[in-house]
Amino acid sequence: AQSVTQLDSQVPVFEEAPVELRCNYSSSVSVYLFWYVQYPNQGLQLLLKYLSGSTLVKGINGFEAEFNKSQTSFHLRKPSVHISDTAEYFCAVSLVGINKFYFGSGTKLNVKP
Amino acid sequence: EAGVAQSPRYKIIEKRQSVAFWCNPISGHATLYWYQQILGQGPKLLIQFQNNGVVDDSQLPKDRFSAERLKGVDSTLKIQPAKLEDSAVYLCASSPNFSGNTIYFGEGSWLTVV
Numbered sequence: 001a002q003s004v005t006q007l008d009s010q011v012p013v014f015e016e017a018p019v020e021l022r023c024n025y026s027s028s029v030s031v032y033l034f035w036y037v038q039y040p041n042q043g044l045q046l047l048l049k050y051l052s053g054s055t056l057v058k059g060i061n062g063f064e065a066e067f068n069k070s071q072t073s074f075h076l077r078k079p080s081v082h083i084s085d086t087a088e089y090f091c092a093v094s095l096v097g098i099n100k101f102y103f104g105s106g107t108k109l110n111v112k113p
Numbered sequence: 114e115a116g117v118a119q120s121p122r123y124k125i126i127e128k129r130q131s132v133a134f135w136c137n138p139i140s141g142h143a144t145l146y147w148y149q150q151i152l153g154q155g156p157k158l159l160i161q162f163q164n165n166g167v168v169d170d171s172q173l174p175k176d177r178f179s180a181e182r183l184k185g186v187d188s189t190l191k192i193q194p195a196k197l198e199d200s201a202v203y204l205c206a207s208s209p210n211f212s213g214n215t216i217y218f219g220e221g222s223w224l225t226v227v
Contacts, residue, residue, distance in 0.1 A: 099168075
């Protein structure tokens with residue numbers, strides 16, 4: 001069975017500070033990995049995804065994530081956050097060869113001035 | 114390129130009433146998903162269509178929820194009768210039919226059952 005665990009339900013951080021949102025997954029088969037962002041009253045938007053190749057993936061709005069196969073993790077990072085980054089972030093996996101997605105429970109990032 | 118369209122955006126109904134949500138996916142996307150997102154939780158897959166066939170409806174409460182995707186394009190999700198615990202955001206999403214693709218979401222339909 002597949003599962004996605006986001007270890008922090010809420011992350012408060014001051015503006016211009018770095019942030020890391022953690023994501024771990026378990027799967028018996030190979031997976032693709034995604035991070036989505038959800039702003040208030042909106043649907044989910046893709047931030048970045050890892051399919052293959054370099055384990056460091058860069059996405060929109062200055063976010064990046066690193067795939068660590070041995071630790072089955074895909075943590076999201078940003079070196080300096082802005083107030084506008086306040087949102088909920090979801091990690092997701094998709095099984096290689098199968099068009100199915102599994103989502104974590106989300107991490108609310110609250111950027112304070 | 115037009116995104117995933119959903120309507121209505123907001124709906125308030127009394128328990129035991131019925132409600133229907135409509136979704137029009139991105140043109141050419143073979144796979145359509147309906148997710149339920151309860152406040153504070155991640156999206157939970159209710160049903161997945163590939164063209165007009167059901168791929169997975171294992172978590173759809175079939176005694177009250179139904180969904181169809183006629184002609185393999187737009188889709189309707191119905192709840193009848195609604196319960197208080199059905200209060201959630203219903204997200205429609207679509208994707209091309211190949212592994213490793215991105216899933217694209219609509220803005221969601223917010224349901225409050227009172």
